[in-house]
Amino acid sequence: MRFGSARLGIIAAGLLCLLSMPGQARDLVIGVEAIDYSPVYGVRDGVFRGAAREILDAFAADKGHRLTFQPLPVKRLYAELNHGGIDLKFPDSPDWQPALRQGRTTAFSKPVINYIDGTIVRREILSVGPEAIHSLGTIAGFTPFAWGERLRSGSVELKENSSFEQLLRQVQTKRIDGAYVNVAVALNTADTLPGLAGTLAFAPQLPHVADSYRLSSVKAPELIAEFxxxxxxxxxxxxxxxxxxxxxxxxR
Known part of the structure; x- marks a missing residue:
């Protein structure tokens, strides 16, 4: 039995319609770092907040997805990403933690939010060179890769702190020469603390890294393409x- 041209046209139109439909709405678990990196992203009072949350919520609303944000320590995040315990991870980067990826193929989105990890100093010493930095603070667990050679040689001593506020106040009170941190997070934090606003600045001539936060997935690369x-x-x-x-x- 032969189909008429009209019926073939209807079938073709239907197929085109199906092919052009957006991805199916899904319940998605997004793994996030269990830290407060406001205003970029952060978990406060058990709730994931910040610019990243607004962007991901807008994406989900447009596509009909329902999101659950799962805060986890960094190493656990990679374990869950590798083994499908989470659908997506934010933030991520192709340059981060290759040893924790266990040979898994990871799909990365295009850049979502740009950032600089760099050195914050007192404004009055803003023009100093690397040789003037002898003590460098950072958030506990954070590795200042840009200062690697000077840290390995011992010309710079690394001091860790679990609190952004305490770390920045150590810079202000000259207990350390600088703090290696996310620049946006540090400057926004300083602006909210009594006595710190305007006293600290990013020193672009000191070692730093410029990169972008991305969304990633092992389990569902098609979601990265959709994003x-x-x-x-x-x-x-x-x-x-x-x-x-x-x-x-x-x-910027």
Whole structure:
């Protein structure tokens, strides 16, 4: 039995419709770092907040997905990513923790939020060179790769702190020469603390790393492709969120 041209046309149109439909709405678990990196991202009072949350919520609302954010320590995050315990991870980067990826193929999105990890100093010594830094503070568990050679040689002593506020106050009171941190997070934190606003600054001539936070997945690379397509259509929305929250303060 032969189909008429009209019926073939209807079938073809239906197939095109199916192919052009957006991805199916899903319940998604996004693994996030169990730290407060406000205003970029952070967990406070058990709730994931910040610019990243607003961007991911906007994506999910557009696509019909339902999101659950799962805060976890960094090593546990990679274990869950590798073995499918979470659908997506934020933030991530192809340069981070290759030893923890266990040979798994990871799909990474296009850049979502740009950042600089760099050295914050007292404003009056803003122009100093690396040779003037003898003590460097950082958040506990954070590795200042840009200072690696000087740390290995012993010319710079590394001191860790679990609190952004305490770390920045150590810089202000000259207990350490500088703090190696996310620049936007440090400057926004300083602006909210009594006596710190305007006293500290990012020293761009000192060792630093410029990169971008990305969304990643091992379990569902098709979601990364969907997110990239959404990013391409919603650049202004994302830029507005980043600008309003100060998530790239000191980067541009």
């Amino acid at each position: 990239d397509e959404w990013l391409g259509r919603n650049g202004k929305l994302v830029a507005d969120i980043v600008a309003r929250t100060g998530a790239e303060k000191g980067v």
